[in-house]
Amino acid sequence: MDDVLNSGVKRAMRDHVLVPAQEMARLGKTAQPVLTRAEGIHVHTEDGRRLIDGPAGMWCAQVGYGRREIVDAIAEQAMTLPYASPWYMATSPAARLAEKIATLTPGDLNRIFFTTGGSTAVDSALRFCEFYNNVLGRPQKKRIIVRYDGYHGSTALAAACTGRTGNWPNFDIRQDRISFLSSPNPRHAGNRTQAEFLDDLVAEFESRIKDLGGDTIAAFLAEPILASGGVIIPPAGYHARFKAICEKYDILYISDEVVTGFGRCGEWFASEKVFGVVPDIITFAKGVTSGYVPLGGLAISERVLARVSGENAKGSWFTNGYTYTGHPVACAAALANIALMERDGIVEHARDLAGHFAAGLRSLADLPGVADVRSVGLVGCVQCLLDTSRVDSTDADKAFTREIDERCFELGLIVRPLGDLCVISPPLIITRNEIDEVIAIMRRAISEVGTRHGLGRQDMKQAAV
Numbered sequence: 508m509d510d511v512l513n514s515g516v517k518r519a520m521r522d523h524v525l526v527p528a529q530e531m532a533r534l535g536k537t538a539q540p541v542l543t544r545a546e547g548i549h550v551h552t553e554d555g556r557r558l559i560d561g562p563a564g565m566w567c568a569q570v571g572y573g574r575r576e577i578v579d580a581i582a583e584q585a586m587t588l589p590y591a592s593p594w595y596m597a598t599s600p601a602a603r604l605a606e607k608i609a610t611l612t613p614g615d616l617n618r619i620f621f622t623t624g625g626s627t628a629v630d631s632a633l634r635f636c637e638f639y640n641n642v643l644g645r646p647q648k649k650r651i652i653v654r655y656d657g658y659h660g661s662t663a664l665a666a667a668c669t670g671r672t673g674n675w676p677n678f679d680i681r682q683d684r685i686s687f688l689s690s691p692n693p694r695h696a697g698n699r700t701q702a703e704f705l706d707d708l709v710a711e712f713e714s715r716i717k718d719l720g721g722d723t724i725a726a727f728l729a730e731p732i733l734a735s736g737g738v739i740i741p742p743a744g745y746h747a748r749f750k751a752i753c754e755k756y757d758i759l760y761i762s763d764e765v766v767t768g769f770g771r772c773g774e775w776f777a778s779e780k781v782f783g784v785v786p787d788i789i790t791f792a793k794g795v796t797s798g799y800v801p802l803g804g805l806a807i808s809e810r811v812l813a814r815v816s817g818e819n820a821k822g823s824w825f826t827n828g829y830t831y832t833g834h835p836v837a838c839a840a841a842l843a844n845i846a847l848m849e850r851d852g853i854v855e856h857a858r859d860l861a862g863h864f865a866a867g868l869r870s871l872a873d874l875p876g877v878a879d880v881r882s883v884g885l886v887g888c889v890q891c892l893l894d895t896s897r898v899d900s901t902d903a904d905k906a907f908t909r910e911i912d913e914r915c916f917e918l919g920l921i922v923r924p925l926g927d928l929c930v931i932s933p934p935l936i937i938t939r940n941e942i943d944e945v946i947a948i949m950r951r952a953i954s955e956v957g958t959r960h961g962l963g964r965q966d967m968k969q970a971a972v
């Protein structure tokens with residue numbers, strides 16, 4: 508064990524790396540498990556273990572690991588032309604990728620701005636809204652409406668829009684222009700039906716607009732499902748009703764598809780095909796390259812752009828960009844990734860397996876300690892509570908869930924730990940049998956840990972893994 512703890516990588520991590528979400532009291536005292544290689548849906552640890560990658564890295568490894576086509580495209584582009592300044596040069600990969608993505612986005616979202624990841628995509632989308640309203644001569648129309656439990660990233664602006672309040676302490680977040688609505692978490696409906704709950708969420712939005720003044724609100728920013736906030740799937744019809752209100756008050760609707768884009772919900776983008784809305788702007792990242800290299804971006808409506816370009820530009824310049832905007836190597840990786848997804852029908856495969864995945868998760872619902880299960884496409888979660896009648900979890904529930912995650916890890920499955928949730932969003936190439944394996948491991952882990960906590964009889968009937 509000491510050997511492992513003192514291995515070169517772990518020691519270097521422990522002594523020199525500051526990771527995202529670092530518990531500062533433990534800085535320099537711990538190190539994460541070290542991965543050495545990966546193939547398909549599996550990753551390998553330094554100590555020789557092979558694990559199913561339940562969260563697909565960070566909801567991003569759509570086509571899985573070891574895909575020669577993407578690796579070759581990256582190497583080829585790096586050798587041919589590794590970089591060009593997006594300020595004054597064009598490259599084939601960036602141009603072709605924008606053209607390709609425009610065929611996958613809904614409606615007239617045909618113009619693409621490339622960024623370096625999801626946070627910078629959200630940041631750029633919001634900066635575009637600022638620019639848009641200034642050019643339109645409406646400098647007061649700048650507020651952004653977001654939701655509690657939403658997650659939008661780690662730049663100053665994206666973090667300010669993030670409604671996971673646990674991320675706020677000790678950062679001076681400037682939220683003077685940002686207004687938070689209730690989380691659309693169906694479990695918060697209480698005694699109300701889902702339809703009544705939705706009516707209340709819609710009423711809250713309209714009354715907020717009336718309080719603040721529609722002429723002060725630039726954008727509504729929303730993930731189709733609130734992923735990092737807890738795989739929260741809003742009540743049916745939520746997005747369409749919010750979009751109709753946005754239209755009424757000339758508020759731009761930004762759909763943050765950083766997680767849901769590129770097949771995760773069984774469609775290239777979830778906004779229209781799964782949730783029934785054509786947004787004004789879609790942000791994307793993660794699955795666009797299946798995580799092989801960093802890339803993000805936004806797709807903007809032509810109708811929206813027409814209001815601030817050409818004869819409506821009023822001499823303006825959209826001066827927002829990054830050295831690595833449209834990076835040729837990243838764009839080449841994305842093109843190869845999308846080509847692979849199309850060739851192998853990976854989006855259709857994810858759509859076909861969604862029912863099997865949902866049924867597998869539902870089969871866990873009767874285990875003691877399971878409060879809720881939910882999924883869309885190939886993203887889902889199991890909520891674990893020591894007392895399943897509770898709506899909000901306690902620290903003890905979170906510790907209970909962490910134990911389940913750890914037991915899954917021992918049994919060969921990585922689960923994304925997220926408070927009281929075991930989150931699973933596997934590589935989209937996962938097979939039916941592999942989904943069954945995931946569910947069997949989760950069943951065994953939840954049963955065993957539940958028994959440890961005295962929650963009902965251990966149910967090992969289907970636990971053979």
Ligand SMILES: Cc1ncc(COP(=O)(O)O)c(C=O)c1O
Pocket residue numbers: 624625626627629658659660661730734735763764765766792793803
């Ligand atoms: C919905 C959403 N938006 C934005 C981001 C930020 O993306 P990135 O971490 O690539 O900056 C994330 C990250 O998980 C996300 O889930």
